[in-house]
Amino acid sequence: MCLLFVTVSVSLCCYYRNAMLEEEMSSLGFKAPKARKTGTTIAGLIYKDGVILGADTRATDDMVVADKNCMKIHYISPNIYCCGAGVAADAEITTQMMSSNLQLHALSTGRLPRVVTVNRMLKQMLFRYQGHIGASLIVGGVDVTGPHLYSIYPHGSTDKLPYVTMGSGSASAIAVFEDRYKPNMELEEAKKLARDAITAGIMCDLGSGSNVDLCIITKDKVDILRPFDQPGQRGRNSPSSV
Amino acid sequence: MGKQSVVNRVMNKLSRLHDNVFCALSGSAADAQAVADIVDYQLDLHSIDMGGLPLVKAAANMVKDISYKYKEEMVAHLIVAGWDKSKGGQVYGTLGGMLTRQPFAVGGSGSTYIYGYVDSAYKKNMTKDDCHKFVSNALSLAMNRDGSSGGVIYMVTITDKGTEEKVILGNELPQFFDD
Numbered sequence: 001m002c003l004l005f006v007t008v009s010v011s012l013c014c015y016y017r018n019a020m021l022e023e024e025m026s027s028l029g030f031k032a033p034k035a036r037k038t039g040t041t042i043a044g045l046i047y048k049d050g051v052i053l054g055a056d057t058r059a060t061d062d063m064v065v066a067d068k069n070c071m072k073i074h075y076i077s078p079n080i081y082c083c084g085a086g087v088a089a090d091a092e093i094t095t096q097m098m099s100s101n102l103q104l105h106a107l108s109t110g111r112l113p114r115v116v117t118v119n120r121m122l123k124q125m126l127f128r129y130q131g132h133i134g135a136s137l138i139v140g141g142v143d144v145t146g147p148h149l150y151s152i153y154p155h156g157s158t159d160k161l162p163y164v165t166m167g168s169g170s171a172s173a174i175a176v177f178e179d180r181y182k183p184n185m186e187l188e189e190a191k192k193l194a195r196d197a198i199t200a201g202i203m204c205d206l207g208s209g210s211n212v213d214l215c216i217i218t219k220d221k222v223d224i225l226r227p228f229d230q231p232g233q234r235g236r237n238s239p240s241s242v
Numbered sequence: 243m244g245k246q247s248v249v250n251r252v253m254n255k256l257s258r259l260h261d262n263v264f265c266a267l268s269g270s271a272a273d274a275q276a277v278a279d280i281v282d283y284q285l286d287l288h289s290i291d292m293g294g295l296p297l298v299k300a301a302a303n304m305v306k307d308i309s310y311k312y313k314e315e316m317v318a319h320l321i322v323a324g325w326d327k328s329k330g331g332q333v334y335g336t337l338g339g340m341l342t343r344q345p346f347a348v349g350g351s352g353s354t355y356i357y358g359y360v361d362s363a364y365k366k367n368m369t370k371d372d373c374h375k376f377v378s379n380a381l382s383l384a385m386n387r388d389g390s391s392g393g394v395i396y397m398v399t400i401t402d403k404g405t406e407e408k409v410i411l412g413n414e415l416p417q418f419f420d421d
Contacts, residue, residue, distance in 0.1 A: 127276045130315075151249070157271035159250040171247055 039207020
């Protein structure tokens, strides 16, 4: 029996047509469409019983909000989820491919997939594409060896940490984590911390906004809370209404 | 100036290539991690083939081969060090794809600030404790001066008896004149 892995290959059949079109069109004043970036705040943290992943829900096309409620927390396997920042299509397709390959891998090994496996597969693929796949990912999950959290960058470097943030709002979010993160937090405290970190990104970063989505992964189950909070309500953001 | 930020302030830049060989990463994190992972894998197979622990020179050679072959595409420098039965403790630099055995080696953006210190402080046949002091002093000095270096110090000691890993936290770092 042969299990085929889906591998990304860049299709070059339209290369010459695309190159000619771009050249002709740009001389007429038309610009090629820009890849839509999510301009995001995503975060993850390890707490007592598992992992919490958080994300905002705004997708931007340059300076226009293209999607007010997009889902940035992607399914990888029943016990592993992944937040994606950077180029929206790259994050989406990369996570879908990983999910597919991981399911085949799990059938081959006969075991529940491990977070370290997703990390290894993602970093090897992204490195192969030398940063041209603009996906910045936070992978979190609980497997037989416990809860794990990795951040993965477009060029293929990864960090294994107890708390991580990525995206254009990451600086705001990491400030909240650095102030209040403690190891082995209880669920409610951890949820509040994740929510506050994403909210910091929503408030202080132009590329992030709308709602806070949370994904809570434990040994026994996964809870997707969408939306968990909606700090970006109209009329709520003036100083007097705080 | 472009946006720069610290994404990991506790990154362990010492990567295990084998039980008796470690390497220190510098340059692009993605490139360095990729090379270390590949050599880790290749050394695994090599040591099974050879039926024992690899020579440090063998590990360094593998790193050097990759660094030389992809010299134009990659920006990473790995310092390979370890212990083996034939030559004892060894340190190899692989900068630019050239293999050089050295008594000590420094690399990375912060290394430029400590060439004077390491050249004057290094002595042959130091004890283990003296070596620990040498390394932690050198790194601490570099961390104080180089904007891209900082956080904690990870130190790995590899001898015939095995490998010992140590972390020196911020408040335990050696102190120098700092106004």
